Amino acid sequence: MLKAPIPSNEQQRLWELYNYEIMDTPPEEEFDEIVKLASQICNVPISLISLVETSRQWFKAKVGIEASETAREISFCGHAIASNEEIFEVGDASQDYRFFDNPFVTNEPNVRFYAGVPLINKNGIKLGTLCVINSVPQHLTDDQSFALKVLARQVIKLLDLRLNNKALTAQKIRLKQQAEMQNRIISIIAHDVRSPVASLKQIVEFNNNNILSDVEAKELMQVAEVHLDGTLDLLSDLLEWGRLQINAHNCEYKQIDLYKMIEEKFQRLYAGSSIKQNKLVNLVDKDLVICTDPNALRFIIRNLLSNANKFTEKGIITIYAQREKDKVLISISDTGVGMDEKTSNRLFDGGGKRSTLGTHKEKGSGLGLLFTKDFIDMLGGTITIKSTKSKGTTFYIELKA
Numbered sequence: 001m002l003k004a005p006i007p008s009n010e011q012q013r014l015w016e017l018y019n020y021e022i023m024d025t026p027p028e029e030e031f032d033e034i035v036k037l038a039s040q041i042c043n044v045p046i047s048l049i050s051l052v053e054t055s056r057q058w059f060k061a062k063v064g065i066e067a068s069e070t071a072r073e074i075s076f077c078g079h080a081i082a083s084n085e086e087i088f089e090v091g092d093a094s095q096d097y098r099f100f101d102n103p104f105v106t107n108e109p110n111v112r113f114y115a116g117v118p119l120i121n122k123n124g125i126k127l128g129t130l131c132v133i134n135s136v137p138q139h140l141t142d143d144q145s146f147a148l149k150v151l152a153r154q155v156i157k158l159l160d161l162r163l164n165n166k167a168l169t170a171q172k173i174r175l176k177q178q179a180e181m182q183n184r185i186i187s188i189i190a191h192d193v194r195s196p197v198a199s200l201k202q203i204v205e206f207n208n209n210n211i212l213s214d215v216e217a218k219e220l221m222q223v224a225e226v227h228l229d230g231t232l233d234l235l236s237d238l239l240e241w242g243r244l245q246i247n248a249h250n251c252e253y254k255q256i257d258l259y260k261m262i263e264e265k266f267q268r269l270y271a272g273s274s275i276k277q278n279k280l281v282n283l284v285d286k287d288l289v290i291c292t293d294p295n296a297l298r299f300i301i302r303n304l305l306s307n308a309n310k311f312t313e314k315g316i317i318t319i320y321a322q323r324e325k326d327k328v329l330i331s332i333s334d335t336g337v338g339m340d341e342k343t344s345n346r347l348f349d350g351g352g353k354r355s356t357l358g359t360h361k362e363k364g365s366g367l368g369l370l371f372t373k374d375f376i377d378m379l380g381g382t383i384t385i386k387s388t389k390s391k392g393t394t395f396y397i398e399l400k401a
Helices: 010-019 029-042 076-082 142-192 194-208 214-246 258-275 294-310 341-345 367-378
Strands: 046-052 056-063 069-071 088-090 113-120 126-134 254-257 279-282 289-292 316-324 327-334 382-388 392-400
Touching (some): 010 126, 029 046, 029 056, 029 126, 046 076, 046 113, 076 088, 076 126, 113 142, 142 367, 254 258, 254 294, 289 392, 294 316, 294 327, 294 392, 341 382
Antiparallel strands (some): 046 056, 113 126, 327 392
């Protein structure tokens, strides 16, 4: 038996196949109808839409067979996608040196005749085949060959349509999320930007009218300064979020040395962490490189580290990362005040207009965490939280590598 060869463009081929997000999905009537029609046109008992993965061929639609997948190395379809033929046809597998001792030939379903049309997408990539199978020797007529090619093109059109519909749905969800985010931003700005500015204006007016003593004016100005620091941080977050939103469809993906980026963020946080006697620990592998938008990732890391420092005193803030296949898992942990389950569950839903005060009574809007979630969504990642009151909090981030 000759094992199915591996195409020279296998890595790209698999990437395109996975991009359709079709593997292991439930049966769909449109695909089922195509294999039934192919079986009838070619007068065979078995017809399949077979998608060839790393080590298996999986059947999106099938007629005349119970199995949902088989090993790739013994598959006829593996040969079909590696060939340059428009239709890969085997008239009698028992007489073919490539297949005569193949278990599909010597055992059920006792394959003799096989004809497979490669499913070629718009980028010229062969994802699998539309194939027909019989247990007796056979050859396709010209009309059957033509019909099988037409049906194979229809399979690709269905796959593309399915992908486009999914993209449109994702876009609608994204637009809805952005609208909700904008409403939350307006609500937060109405309070967290206007209030300190209005207070400062009132202090200035009191001072100009000699209503305040020097001591009172000094004390109020110190309070206003703290409020304005929080407002400047909020405005910085707003500007960064707005800039990245404008470029959301043009994310600049680059190779990033994650350990080095964390060290840079630690340097910027050093003064604030020293005041609160917090220890910063970077456990990221020095050789870990990921491909993502550097500006978005910097924003995410900066906000989560600042948040950890805000709620921690005389504690430890640790960041760790590891690669798992095509993903990178990042965790940012602190030994701070923590939070109850109700609070952690609502942390990213904008459920509260005001955030909790930090260990030094630092104020915030909570907007930084909302933006952080938005950026992670934009990068196709996820973020989850594990927190225990009085023991600390850990944020878990999963990003595509």
